[in-house]
Amino acid sequence: MRLAAEHVEWRVHGHRLLDDVSLTVASGETFGLVGPNGSGKTTLLRVLAGLRRPKVGRVLAAGRPMRAMKPHEIARAIAFVEQQADTLDRLEVRQAVALGRTPFLSPLRPWSARDDAIVTQALTDVDMLPLADRLWHTLSGGERQRVHIARALAQQPSALLLDEPTNHLDIRHQLSILRLVRQLPVTVVIALHDLDQAMDCDRIGIMDGGRLVAIGPPREVLTLDRLRRTFGVHADFLDDAVEGRQVLRFRHAL
Numbered sequence: 001m002r003l004a005a006e007h008v009e010w011r012v013h014g015h016r017l018l019d020d021v022s023l024t025v026a027s028g029e030t031f032g033l034v035g036p037n038g039s040g041k042t043t044l045l046r047v048l049a050g051l052r053r054p055k056v057g058r059v060l061a062a063g064r065p066m067r068a069m070k071p072h073e074i075a076r077a078i079a080f081v082e083q084q085a086d087t088l089d090r091l092e093v094r095q096a097v098a099l100g101r102t103p104f105l106s107p108l109r110p111w112s113a114r115d116d117a118i119v120t121q122a123l124t125d126v127d128m129l130p131l132a133d134r135l136w137h138t139l140s141g142g143e144r145q146r147v148h149i150a151r152a153l154a155q156q157p158s159a160l161l162l163d164e165p166t167n168h169l170d171i172r173h174q175l176s177i178l179r180l181v182r183q184l185p186v187t188v189v190i191a192l193h194d195l196d197q198a199m200d201c202d203r204i205g206i207m208d209g210g211r212l213v214a215i216g217p218p219r220e221v222l223t224l225d226r227l228r229r230t231f232g233v234h235a236d237f238l239d240d241a242v243e244g245r246q247v248l249r250f251r252h253a254l
């Protein structure tokens, strides 16, 4: 599903948190959002998820203005893994992931064996099947994060929005979740702080002070000058002989 923002502005108490933001994410593309703390990544994801409805500009999902879509239509199409996601205290892991199926259930379409299979697959994808019967409050931060991602996967969305999904994860789960996300045949918008991880996205958008200041293939837009100006760091690109590509090496803060 193609996702687009057109000249979106978002203001809170007179502060412009998003300023004339336009982007189009192609169907099936993995689009990385990067930028310093407070640059507007989370705010933009919330707008793209339909949780914020901008008065200036518009958001389109598969060519339809999101403003005209009903909440359950958005919930069927778009899954959002937020940074500070809700707690699911009284639930077992499998029940928490099953919540991802909610938008598809109705009296005419009750829970079925297919829903069970989708939940099991989502748990397997994030390596949480062995903990499927555990209570939410007994999970570690990284395990909770993987449950949130599994719940989004169980939604089988056309677009998946992720806000720093690898935050609490150990390195093995960071790499496996990112590989999984890249391989999904859905549109993905993912906010990342790790710029090396962002290098694996199809394209990235760089946010700075509420504006999208650059969009394009990672190696084209993450220039050393951009790293200095937007991120305030001095860095170099080094050749990685094993993978035959360049990796970032950060030297110091400016």
Ligand SMILES: Nc1ncnc2c1ncn2[C@@H]1O[C@H](COP(=O)(O)OP(=O)(O)OP(=O)(O)O)[C@@H](O)[C@H]1O
Residues within 6 Å of the ligand: 012, 013, 015, 017, 035, 036, 037, 038, 039, 040, 041, 042, 043, 044
């Ligand atoms: N309700 C609010 N009222 C005032 N300012 C807000 C509000 N919500 C967010 N902001 C500010 O808007 C800016 C953008 O916030 P946002 O969370 O989108 O940034 P971010 O790029 O996701 O940051 P981070 O990398 O730290 O997660 C920040 O300066 C934040 O303090």
